[in-house]
Amino acid sequence: MQNKVKPNGTATLTVKGTTAELPVYSGTLGPDVIDIATLNKQTDHFTLDPGFTSTGSCESQITFIDGDKGILLHRGYPIDQLAEKSNYLEVCYLLLNGELPTASELEDYTTSITMHTMLHAQFDRFFEGFRRDAHPMAIMVGAVGALSAFYHDSTDITDPYQRLVAAHRMIAKMPTIAGRAHKYSIGQPFISPRNELDYASNFLRMCFAVPAEDYQVQEVMARAMDKIFILHADHEQNASTSTVRLAGSSGANPFACIAAGIACLWGPSHGGANEAALNMLQEIGTVDRIPEYVARAKDKSDPFRLMGFGHRVYKNYDPRAKVMQKTCHEVLEAVGHNNDPLLQVAMELEKIALEDPYFIDKKLYPNIDFYSGITLKAMGFPTEMFTVLFALARTVGWIAQWQEMIEDPTQRIGRPRQIYTGAPMRDYKPVGAR
Ligand code: CMC
Numbered sequence: 001m002q003n004k005v006k007p008n009g010t011a012t013l014t015v016k017g018t019t020a021e022l023p024v025y026s027g028t029l030g031p032d033v034i035d036i037a038t039l040n041k042q043t044d045h046f047t048l049d050p051g052f053t054s055t056g057s058c059e060s061q062i063t064f065i066d067g068d069k070g071i072l073l074h075r076g077y078p079i080d081q082l083a084e085k086s087n088y089l090e091v092c093y094l095l096l097n098g099e100l101p102t103a104s105e106l107e108d109y110t111t112s113i114t115m116h117t118m119l120h121a122q123f124d125r126f127f128e129g130f131r132r133d134a135h136p137m138a139i140m141v142g143a144v145g146a147l148s149a150f151y152h153d154s155t156d157i158t159d160p161y162q163r164l165v166a167a168h169r170m171i172a173k174m175p176t177i178a179g180r181a182h183k184y185s186i187g188q189p190f191i192s193p194r195n196e197l198d199y200a201s202n203f204l205r206m207c208f209a210v211p212a213e214d215y216q217v218q219e220v221m222a223r224a225m226d227k228i229f230i231l232h233a234d235h236e237q238n239a240s241t242s243t244v245r246l247a248g249s250s251g252a253n254p255f256a257c258i259a260a261g262i263a264c265l266w267g268p269s270h271g272g273a274n275e276a277a278l279n280m281l282q283e284i285g286t287v288d289r290i291p292e293y294v295a296r297a298k299d300k301s302d303p304f305r306l307m308g309f310g311h312r313v314y315k316n317y318d319p320r321a322k323v324m325q326k327t328c329h330e331v332l333e334a335v336g337h338n339n340d341p342l343l344q345v346a347m348e349l350e351k352i353a354l355e356d357p358y359f360i361d362k363k364l365y366p367n368i369d370f371y372s373g374i375t376l377k378a379m380g381f382p383t384e385m386f387t388v389l390f391a392l393a394r395t396v397g398w399i400a401q402w403q404e405m406i407e408d409p410t411q412r413i414g415r416p417r418q419i420y421t422g423a424p425m426r427d428y429k430p431v432g433a434r
Helices: 039-043 079-085 088-097 103-114 121-127 136-150 160-186 199-208 219-231 239-249 254-265 273-284 287-298 319-334 341-355 357-361 368-378 383-407
Strands: 006-015 018-026 063-066 071-074
Touching: 006 039, 018 039, 071 079, 071 088, 071 319, 079 219, 079 319, 088 103, 088 199, 088 219, 088 383, 103 160, 121 136, 121 160, 136 160, 136 254, 136 383, 160 199, 160 254, 160 383, 199 219, 219 319, 219 368, 219 383, 239 254, 239 383, 254 383, 273 287, 273 341, 273 368, 273 383, 287 341, 319 368, 341 357, 341 368, 368 383
Parallel strands: none
Antiparallel strands: 006 018, 063 071
């Protein structure tokens, strides 16, 4: 254990007559943890927890979630306060540095990010290697991994300055890469970043401007985009963040680690859920078909799940979903889609599911993805871009967690064990004797 945990007694575990004394630690918030690091040494047993439902993988000071109460804090600050009062770059600074910046720190940080938004000119040609119909997440995995081939001077993870430059580069360049992934897939020319625009506006312009016409970013859209970025910025030790930490634990360079995180995020149980939730709402189509889909979600013999419902950690309303619901209404009002049938299906589905004993008993509440898909669609993004936006926003969380791990003096390569249930040892037989 690193440095901020306090010893809080011991747990005793007896297995086949051997007793192990295991330290118990208290963090600032949340349940105590039993440190099982010496269990194998003491008892010659491993623990087994395939989906990590009872396993903490690290000590962290970045994000806290209380899933039962629906609380999400970044460096102690509640997510709703950050979404209402802060902005994405300030939240990035907070996640990376532990404290909110002073005015001059924020100015310096914003300038540094703004000055790193351009990509190496040769990098643009890299996109052309992909088929036009490539999923933009496929492009993101490849392009972000390829950053390590372009920016060698920020891949030495033992050098704090190089780590800082890599962090700034990724946060700055991710919108440019994501904008290009979108433009490439629709066959439009790439739009370069503009330094006078804020982070969210710049990204929207890179996605929606065309060289033939000037493009004005609507304030309500820029605000919504910024909020979506804040709401996705970090989420503790989820699958993609754990992937980044595990990749980083081997000493891999930061660009490669973030590419690994993007690959993990792509799955429909994780970041791909907003795309899947919107597809599901479209498939349901009208309010009268909701009961049929709710019945399917409850049917154990049907693999169908209500996308955008349920969460491994939140057994209460996802606090991000509350903010997202409000933003969703603001955007739909701005684009004149307030009577959008998709939203009507979403609202009714939410109501029905929240009153249904199946969902109540299993504590399945709408998660952030339930509303983010509708919002992003109304903003003009194609569904394939939804997870890309999640990856863009989560990049800072991944980097903050990666950096925390690298700076932990007790850090070792992550190497879980297993229970082996394959064939026992047996002798090889030549092919003619099988
Ligand atoms: N619809 C219907 N039943 C569900 C759903 C759902 N969306 N989610 C969970 N259940 C049921 C599940 O069948 C199981 O029932 P039983 O106990 O009878 O077997 C029970 O609830 C517990 O589910 P689980 O799969 O053991 O829970 P988990 O913690 O492993 O999975 C989850 C969490 C998010 C993968 C899952 O709730 C799910 O697949 N939801 C839909 C996909 C989704 O919206 N994902 C976005 C997550 S939020 C964004 C992010 O963090 O990436």
